[in-house]
Amino acid sequence: MRFVTCQIFFFTKCPFGLLQQWDNYHGIKGLSGVFETPDHDEFYSVATAYSFAHPHMNDTRAACRQWGAFKDGVTNGADWYPVFGGMQDFNYLFAGTMEVTVEVSCCKHPHPSRLLREWEFNRDSIFTYVEQAQRGITGEVTNSTDGRPVQGAK
Numbered sequence: 001m002r003f004v005t006c007q008i009f010f011f012t013k014c015p016f017g018l019l020q021q022w023d024n025y026h027g028i029k030g031l032s033g034v035f036e037t038p039d040h041d042e043f044y045s046v047a048t049a050y051s052f053a054h055p056h057m058n059d060t061r062a063a064c065r066q067w068g069a070f071k072d073g074v075t076n077g078a079d080w081y082p083v084f085g086g087m088q089d090f091n092y093l094f095a096g097t098m099e100v101t102v103e104v105s106c107c108k109h110p111h112p113s114r115l116l117r118e119w120e121f122n123r124d125s126i127f128t129y130v131e132q133a134q135r136g137i138t139g140e141v142t143n144s145t146d147g148r149p150v151q152g153a154k
Contacts, residue, residue: 036076037092039092039098040076042098043076043098043100044074045132046098046100046129046132047072047074047100048072048073048074049128049129049131049132050100050102050125050126050128050129051072051073051074051125052072052073053124053125053127053128053129054073054121054122054124054125055121056121057073057125058072058073059073060073063106064106066106067106077101087099088100088101102122102125102129104118104121104122105118141153
């Protein structure tokens with residue numbers, strides 16, 4: 001945890017099964033259902049960038065019938081199943097990092113013969129996900145009198 005809070009990360013990714021989920025944040029411990037963070041729209045945008053770059057993730061009804069339908073192949077993690085005290089919450093609340101979990105396959109433990117196929121399904125999505133870190137506003141805060149960086153500015 002010390003490493004996460006001492007480094008600067010924009011996004012982190014935790015691969016899992018075939019679905020893109022984010023944000024298990026509940027706001028108040030014990031609260032059930034979805035509690036949207038101030039970054040909810042950004043989480044949704046990043047998650048759907050991944051799911052739509054995947055050949056069939058955006059239609060979970062066809063790909064993983066046992067899961068049912070998830071709009072655009074994504075869900076708020078707290079809406080699917082709550083996890084209290086997970087790394088997604090820690091990274092968001094204490095490190096300022098947006099973490100999503102990617103369910104890369106319907107099968108939690110795919111047979112080794114399927115691994116190359118799963119990589120091919122997810123390759124473009126992974127690159128699209130990484131590109132999302134370049135979105136938004138970037139820059140440096142400088143002093144208006146001498147143009148030097150302002151120390152500690154965020």
